[in-house]
Amino acid sequence: MKSMPCMFCNRKSFFDLKPHNCTCAGGLTKPSSVLIYMCVCVCVCVCCLHCPRLLAQGLVLNTDTSRGPSRSGAIAELREDEDEAYFSSYGHYSIHEEMLKDKVRTESYRDFMYRNMDIFKGKVVLDVGCGTGILSMFAAKAGARKVIAVDQSEIIYQAMDIVRSNKLEDTITLIKGRIEEIGLPVEKVDIIISEWMGYFLLFESMLDSVLYARDRYLAEDGLVYPDRCNISLAAVGDTQKHSDRIAFWDAVYDFKMTCMKKAVIPEPVVEMLKPETVISEPVVIRTIDCGSVTVSELEFTEDFSLKITASTFCTVMFSTAPDCTKTHWKQTVFLLESPIPVKTGEELPGQITVHKNRKDPRALLITLDIAGRKQTYSLQ
CATH class of the missing domain: 3.40.50.150 (Vaccinia Virus protein VP39)
Incomplete structure (x- = not known):
């Protein structure tokens, strides 16, 4: 398989002087029967230098605006x-x-x-x-x-x-x-x-x-x-992930445990994901300039529209570019309760919002609103 720059930034890795060679999911053949979730990539940049450098580090932050802003x-x-x-x-x-x-x-x-x-x-x-x-x-x-x-x-x-x-x-x-x-x-x-x-x-x-x-x-x-940090969002498909984490509870040793999904889904999972599961073009949803951004601007709501590159179903959201070199940040995965069917070339609209948890400002509440489905997650 041909090696190419990161699909999210198409540039070098953070502070690195060597080209960032990662297997870009944009060059892979996608299977027609996978489930998609959302991938958020964050590129951390040094923009004042002659040769910009990035660190691919992705995240998705989303919160129900009805909860009101935190301090x-x-x-x-x-x-x-x-x-x-x-x-x-x-x-x-x-x-x-x-x-x-x-x-x-x-x-x-x-x-x-x-x-x-x-x-x-x-x-x-x-x-x-x-x-x-x-x-x-x-x-x-x-x-x-x-x-x-x-x-x-x-x-x-x-x-x-x-x-x-x-x-x-x-x-x-x-x-x-x-x-x-x-x-x-x-x-x-x-x-x-x-x-x-x-x-x-x-x-x-x-x-x-x-x-x-x-x-x-x-x-x-x-x-x-x-x-500088660019937060980008992309859709990802993985039927096995959905089966292991969500569908599993439908029949556990012949017993129904579907109520467990209410506890499982709101809790993001931090782990490594496969780059070949990316099935949409990434979109930048937020740029954070550390030289000028204010604390209040770290809480935000952004609309997005993802162009799907493979016909599949939507099941999960995650962060950190999966096609870049592995780091201890891994990826943050947000599970969807049920798959969202999508087709190649389709635009998948949605909205994400970032807010601190008012009870614990080091934790995050994350609400994902996509294709008319809304789910709140708690990263703590």
């Missing part, structure tokens, strides 16, 4: 004790090991900084949510004059030892605390870096903290990296 500054307003569970989850080494072993993620940041040292040389850099300090050390090696690394989780104590072990303590200053509550040893920074992307891109709402740091500490001509 735009919800994350900043959280007390430390209210946010303890979130930061505690990042205190254990295992989650950081998983992220560090994700070469697409880690090497993308490294290559971007090392190959653009002119951007970092002599600059003051703020790393929001530094974790083990890997991005801070990349920035220091790239020539930053000063790096301030901030994290509220207990992992920062390991980061302090790591920085000392690599003799970078004169360049990197680590601060434990929430960026919204601490004070920095400088008034302004030249660059903000962060690996804030979550499942479904916006899950955990860490971007809110990056935007707070941008508005509070970034110099007038300062830069934020990554700087």
Whole structure:
């Protein structure tokens, strides 16, 4: 099978200098008897450079607008004790090991900084949510004059030892605390870096903290990296997925358990999906410019229309481009209760909305309205 650029962006992978070779579903022959669900791809870009780089990371966020908007500054307003569970989850080494072993993620940041040292040389850099300090050390090696690394989780104590072990303590200053509550040893920074992307891109709402740091500490001509994210939507078909997750409950050892679908369907599944199941052309539903977007703009409603490229049935929605290199973000799958039949060339209209859960602003409520069918999902 011929290798080609990602069908969602048709460009290189995030911060990568090499062409992103992935098996594009647009070049595959689609079977006529598959079920479709929705695929959302998010491309995280560095647009100010001569050679744009992207990281394919997809998400679908959708919410019933009748629930009303959540507080735009919800994350900043959280007390430390209210946010303890979130930061505690990042205190254990295992989650950081998983992220560090994700070469697409880690090497993308490294290559971007090392190959653009002119951007970092002599600059003051703020790393929001530094974790083990890997991005801070990349920035220091790239020539930053000063790096301030901030994290509220207990992992920062390991980061302090790591920085000392690599003799970078004169360049990197680590601060434990929430960026919204601490004070920095400088008034302004030249660059903000962060690996804030979550499942479904916006899950955990860490971007809110990056935007707070941008508005509070970034110099007038300062830069934020990554700087742009494109969220794209595509339809995907997979009969086996629907059978395993939904139809399964119709007859379990000869017993009806269809009521279980009410518990199964609203809960998105994070897993890897097959690229050959994509059966529509992708559409960009949202572009997030990290240099100018506001927290309130991270909650939105968008209409879309997908051009179907294979006759099939619609069953599920998911996020993160399946035809790109695997990452720890995987894909977020949104199951549909019953298949939606579609034909090649048909336009499938729909609407998605993004809102934080008002009871837990790090969680997302997702409502998908497609072909007259509406379903609310909770990603938490």
